[in-house]
Amino acid sequence: xxFSKLFLRRSTVxxxxxxxxxxxxxxxxxxQEFTLPSSSTAVRMYNCGPTVYGAQHIGNLSMFxxxxxxxxxxxxxxxxxKQVINITDFGHLTSDADEGEDKMSKGLKREGLKLSLExxxxxxxxxxxxxxxxxxxxxxxxxxxxxxxxxxxxPAQIAMIQSLEEKGYAxxxxxxxxxxxxxxxxxxxxxxxxxxxxxxxxxVAVNEEKKSPTDFFLWKLDKKIGWDSPWGRxxxxxxxxxxxMVRKTLGEQIDIHTGGIEHxxxxxxxxIAQSECATGKRPFSRFWLHRAHxxxxxxxxxxxxxxxxxxxxxxxxxxxxxxxxxxxxxxxxRTAMNFSWESLTAAQTAYLRLRKFFDEAPKGGAAPxxxxxxxxxxxxxxxxxxxxxxxxxEMIKDDSVSPADIRAGLAEADRVLGLGFASSDAALDxxxxxxxxxxxxxxxxxxxxxxxxxxxxxxxxSTADVLRSELATKGYEIDDTLEGTKIYKK
Numbered sequence: 001x002x003f004s005k006l007f008l009r010r011s012t013v014x015x016x017x018x019x020x021x022x023x024x025x026x027x028x029x030x031x032q033e034f035t036l037p038s039s040s041t042a043v044r045m046y047n048c049g050p051t052v053y054g055a056q057h058i059g060n061l062s063m064f065x066x067x068x069x070x071x072x073x074x075x076x077x078x079x080x081x082k083q084v085i086n087i088t089d090f091g092h093l094t095s096d097a098d099e100g101e102d103k104m105s106k107g108l109k110r111e112g113l114k115l116s117l118e119x120x121x122x123x124x125x126x127x128x129x130x131x132x133x134x135x136x137x138x139x140x141x142x143x144x145x146x147x148x149x150x151x152x153x154x155p156a157q158i159a160m161i162q163s164l165e166e167k168g169y170a171x172x173x174x175x176x177x178x179x180x181x182x183x184x185x186x187x188x189x190x191x192x193x194x195x196x197x198x199x200x201x202x203x204v205a206v207n208e209e210k211k212s213p214t215d216f217f218l219w220k221l222d223k224k225i226g227w228d229s230p231w232g233r234x235x236x237x238x239x240x241x242x243x244x245m246v247r248k249t250l251g252e253q254i255d256i257h258t259g260g261i262e263h264x265x266x267x268x269x270x271x272i273a274q275s276e277c278a279t280g281k282r283p284f285s286r287f288w289l290h291r292a293h294x295x296x297x298x299x300x301x302x303x304x305x306x307x308x309x310x311x312x313x314x315x316x317x318x319x320x321x322x323x324x325x326x327x328x329x330x331x332x333x334r335t336a337m338n339f340s341w342e343s344l345t346a347a348q349t350a351y352l353r354l355r356k357f358f359d360e361a362p363k364g365g366a367a368p369x370x371x372x373x374x375x376x377x378x379x380x381x382x383x384x385x386x387x388x389x390x391x392x393x394e395m396i397k398d399d400s401v402s403p404a405d406i407r408a409g410l411a412e413a414d415r416v417l418g419l420g421f422a423s424s425d426a427a428l429d430x431x432x433x434x435x436x437x438x439x440x441x442x443x444x445x446x447x448x449x450x451x452x453x454x455x456x457x458x459x460x461x462s463t464a465d466v467l468r469s470e471l472a473t474k475g476y477e478i479d480d481t482l483e484g485t486k487i488y489k490k
Contacts, residue, residue, distance in 0.1 A: 019373065021077050021380045023256075024334060026264060026288040027190050031382060034074075034287065036255065042080035044250040045071065046285070048242065048259035048267070049147070051088040052127035053107030057308045058324065058339065059294040059301035061134055065325055065418075066291045066333045066383075067258055068140045072416045073379055084146045084249045087131075089124035091150065091220070092238040098217045102235075105225070115225055121151065134311045137321040139418045148249055150241040154227050157236040157244045160278055161218045161229075169277045170218055173209030177219040177231050182212050184273040190288060191264040216270050239270035246275070246284075257285035261292055292336045294328075301339070309339065317341070320428055322419055323348035329385040329417060345440055349489055351419065355428060357396060357403075358410050358421040365404025367412040371395040375413050388413065435479070435486035445476060449487060452478070456485075 021034045036043060047067040050056050064085070074081050093100045104120050107127075113119040128149075132142055161177060164170040169183050181187045188195045195214065217237035219229060226235040236244075246254060252275075259268060268288065275284040293300045296307045314324055327347035331337035371391060378387035395401060395409050414421045438446055452467035468478050471487070479486045 019376045019380050021073065022382055023287055023289060024382045025286075026290050027283070027285075029192060032287070036079060040255070042082045043074050043256060044254040045074075045081055045083050045256040045258070046242075046246045046250055046254055047083065047085045048257075048263060049085040049087055050128075050131050051092040051103050052124045052131060053103040054110075054127055055130050055310050055312070056127075056134060057301055057310055058314065061138060061311060061324075062294050062328050062337075063258075063260060063291050064135050064140055065138055065328045068135075068138075068418055069329070069333075069383055069385060069416065070256070070258070070289065071144075072418055073383060076376075076416050077380070082146075082250065083144065084148065084245070086242060086245050087124070087128050087147055087149045088238065088241060089128070089149055089151050090120060091235045091241060098220075098237065117151075117225060117227075120225070124149070124151070134321075137311065137315075138325050139322060139420045139423075146249055148245045150236075150245065153241070153244050153248060154236070156248055157240050158219075158227075158229050160240060160244050160247070160274075161236065163278050164218065164274060167277065169274070171211065172231065174221075175209055176217050176221045176234060176237075178210060178215045179218050179270070179274055179277075180211060181214040181216075181273060184277055186276070186282075187214065187273050188269055190269050190272055193265050193269060216266070218274070239267055240274060242267075243271050243275045243278070243284075246271075247279075252279040252281050253283065254285045256287045256289060258289045258291070261290045264290055289333075291333045295336055295338045296340075298338060314344070319344055319348055320351075320425075322428070323351045326351040326419060329389060329419075332386055333383055349440075352428070352489075354392070354396070354410065354419070355421060358407055361403040361407035363404065363407065365402060365406070365408040367409040368395060368398075368401050368405050371398075371401075371409050372412055375416075379416050385417070388417070392417075435488055441487070445471065445474060445487075448474075449485070453485060456480075 022031050023034050024030070025032045045067075047064070050060060067083070067085070071081050071083050090102065090104050092103045104123065105115060107123050108115055108119055111123065113123065128147075132147075136142055161170065164179065165177065169180055170177050171180055172178075216239060218240050219231050219234055219236055221232050221234040223233055226233050246257075257268070257271075272284045276282050295301065296309070299307055301307050301309070311321060311324070315321065323344060324347070327339070327344055328337070330347060371394070375388050375391045378384045378391055381387070392410065392413050395406055398406070401409075410421055438449075441449065448467055448471055452464050452471070455461075455463040455467060471478060475489060477488045479488065
């Protein structure tokens with residue numbers, strides 16, 4: 001069969017020409033085949049990164065697991081990738097529409113630090129390190145990613161604003177320098193934003209300085225903190241930061257730009273407008289991919305709403321970070337996923353089962369061609385990670401495939417999934433042997449365990465043995481210790 005010949009020819013990476021890679025492009029709202037221009041040697045990918053005024057919650061972190069899977073998928077298809085994740089360390093106002101307080105300044109107040117550029121750098125260093133530690137724990141290789149800091153590119157941002165002003169795309173107001181969106185006829189094309197009849201105050205607070213409600217800051221004046229510029233002391237707008245860092249690290253035009261769905265209407269449309277006007281080149285990015293939100297109880301994870309969970313809390317509750325990664329992979333990146341501790345428990349159980357199989361299976365097998373091609377078909381269909389995981393589980397349960405070959409198939413799939421099957425991890429070893437709590441157990445299992453405990457209390461050993469056997473048939477092991485009965489998932 002064709003896939004067998006393909007797999008024998010290139011046993012580790014099936015060619016994208018045989019199973020094309022398709023991605024959903026927000027620019028056009030369509031599934032499109034991803035190819036690289038003949039003049040390019042690597043995919044230039046920019047991922048909107050964190051604003052480091054605090055630790056990133058699990059909703060924020062899901063973004064970088066998504067971009068890691070995207071990079072792995074590109075590489076699995078034979079593409080070289082140059083990946084950039086920016087660090088925003090000033091200028092991001094609490095409203096994406098250029099209103100409210102600077103988030104970094106807000107962070108300084110929270111931690112009792114005086115407002116200064118020096119303290120802002122200290123704050124940024126602290127939370128940038130926590131961010132990097134968190135994504136490393138999620139098995140993201142930070143050594144292969146460039147992390148530019150917005151504050152390191154002030155001269156370049158000033159130069160880009162000057163260029164826009166010279167070309168007639170910017171104007172000055174009492175509060176700073178604005179981009180004139182009317183001058184860019186393609187504004188709002190990303191995401192199909194309907195600007196017809198947009199009235200003052202519909203999307204941003206009333207601002208008499210603006211010619212149009214969609215206009216946005218290129219430079220915001222601020223006498224308290226900032227840098228000197230031709231327009232006065234202040235700082236660049238959040239949007240110009242990204243455009244400048246993209247230009248400096250990847251070039252004037254890139255292949256893929258990612259972010260959260262909340263970035264579509266304002267931040268990313270603003271990036272497109274100012275970048276294409278500054279360079280005179282279209283498109284700024286050929287593909288735009290956006291991740292849906294992670295929710296808790298049906299609502300967006302947000303510090304302002306009090307619904308926040310951090311990776312440190314996940315680890316503190318005896319969950320492994322890679323169980324959280326598995327949970328992320330269980331939902332498509334364009335589908336809102338609802339987080340619960342119950343769903344994370346199920347994800348950890350499933351993940352540990354895969355690890356256990358991988359650890360116990362013999363080495364030396366060959367990945368099953370049929371399953372690998374089916375896996376590639378799913379992952380190349382707009383990063384269908386739930387579908388890819390379903391193929392993995394089909395493979396695990398296929399008695400016609402040897403354990404050694406399944407192990408090799410898991411290793412192959414893990415090149416994209418990034419679940420670290422082959423890694424040595426003492427924490428995972430401990431978790432694999434961790435007794436389950438009553439909260440971890442399905443209701444029927446908890447009931448059987450209660451009956452067995454009652455039988456043992458009544459010294460009814462025969463009934464206790466029967467219940468032990470019944471629990472074993474359902475996949476649970478019992479260990480009677482001096483500290484009490486402990487139950488484990490097989």
